[in-house]
Amino acid sequence: MKAIRIHAFGGPEVMQLEEVERPVHGADEILVKMYATSVNPADYIIRQGGNDLLRPYLKLPLGLGLDAAGIVEEVGNDVKDFKKGDKVYGVPNFPGDGSYAEYLTAKASQFTLMPRNITFMEAGALPSCALIAWNGIVDLGRVEAGQRVLIHGAAGGVGNLAVQIAKAKGAYVIGTASPYNVDFLKQLGANEVLDYRDQQFDALLNNIDLVFNASPVRDHATRVKSADLLKEGGIFVCTQLDSPFSDELKDALARKNATGTHVGGGGLAYVSSLSETTRLIEEGKVKAVISKVYPLDQVSEAHRESETKHVRGKIVIKIREEN
Numbered sequence: 001m002k003a004i005r006i007h008a009f010g011g012p013e014v015m016q017l018e019e020v021e022r023p024v025h026g027a028d029e030i031l032v033k034m035y036a037t038s039v040n041p042a043d044y045i046i047r048q049g050g051n052d053l054l055r056p057y058l059k060l061p062l063g064l065g066l067d068a069a070g071i072v073e074e075v076g077n078d079v080k081d082f083k084k085g086d087k088v089y090g091v092p093n094f095p096g097d098g099s100y101a102e103y104l105t106a107k108a109s110q111f112t113l114m115p116r117n118i119t120f121m122e123a124g125a126l127p128s129c130a131l132i133a134w135n136g137i138v139d140l141g142r143v144e145a146g147q148r149v150l151i152h153g154a155a156g157g158v159g160n161l162a163v164q165i166a167k168a169k170g171a172y173v174i175g176t177a178s179p180y181n182v183d184f185l186k187q188l189g190a191n192e193v194l195d196y197r198d199q200q201f202d203a204l205l206n207n208i209d210l211v212f213n214a215s216p217v218r219d220h221a222t223r224v225k226s227a228d229l230l231k232e233g234g235i236f237v238c239t240q241l242d243s244p245f246s247d248e249l250k251d252a253l254a255r256k257n258a259t260g261t262h263v264g265g266g267g268l269a270y271v272s273s274l275s276e277t278t279r280l281i282e283e284g285k286v287k288a289v290i291s292k293v294y295p296l297d298q299v300s301e302a303h304r305e306s307e308t309k310h311v312r313g314k315i316v317i318k319i320r321e322e323n
């Protein structure tokens, strides 16, 4: 089978499409015939050698890719939840050998059934971003109908799902984005969209219940200004796991008796979170946003585009044609 692997850390050119052995599943694992994956910032961060959190887990040669959507081809003896032929999606093996591959094996517990009303390409765009958006907005953010939610990086992979999930929960949603994404975000359900380049969001907003920072840019000043906008007892959730909160941010949160947490890296209910998003997708309240689809042999181009940090929604990698 074919898979993308790296033998050295570096730029997009280190990714090679190789012929490798098809993996063999264990008793609690499934073998998945892959149809689609997508590009996440973690993919190019790992390709470059990782950050302080990831580096200890990265051993070369390494397969890349977080997201997986495909069909169950074989099931281990202990697997009760899936059978051959099931369409599944999930985030397998992170941060080990990844999903840019024609087949993969992983624990069955890392997958859930795909929504019945979407394609493999759409499913490949969703799992890791949907998990983070759900964990951030619902589990940690404890969003309630009528609350005012500020989402930074609203047009990105995580951000667009956070907008949709917060909206589905009845919140008043304010996103930050470039001007070319204003109409797109309003169509997704955002009540207000602020241009983070030209508009001073901190001068225009107040009384925010929940800040969800889903920007791929680690910007200390934006964090502190956002914390200052929170209501007393508000919540600040940040996706940037590798970037700890500064004392200035902790002080700003303390002034509001606010809770500040990072989201990601496991720990929260995994498959149940993705299953909740699945339900919203099947109800037509959340959809996948795909900006472009690349074939597996053009994954380097896909990474270059993702590294601009201005992709709308997701870049999907097509591994097989779907019928």
Ligand SMILES: NC(=O)c1ccc[n+]([C@@H]2O[C@H](COP(=O)([O-])OP(=O)(O)OC[C@H]3O[C@@H](n4cnc5c(N)ncnc54)[C@H](OP(=O)(O)O)[C@@H]3O)[C@@H](O)[C@H]2O)c1
Pocket (backbone or CB within 6 Å): 040, 041, 042, 128, 129, 132, 152, 153, 154, 155, 156, 157, 158, 159, 176, 177, 178, 179, 181, 196, 214, 215, 216, 217, 219, 239, 240, 241, 263, 264, 265, 266, 306, 309, 310, 311, 312, 313
């Ligand atoms: N913790 C986890 O497990 C986990 C999982 C997935 C992602 N993440 C993290 O979540 C963050 C977002 O990931 P992602 O996949 O959504 O990234 P992404 O899709 O690459 O984000 C792209 C978006 O970021 C926006 N953006 C760029 N600069 C911005 C700025 N200065 N202010 C506000 N928005 C800006 C762009 O909007 P415009 O084009 O409109 O400018 C673009 O739509 C990353 O930090 C990633 O590492 C964490």
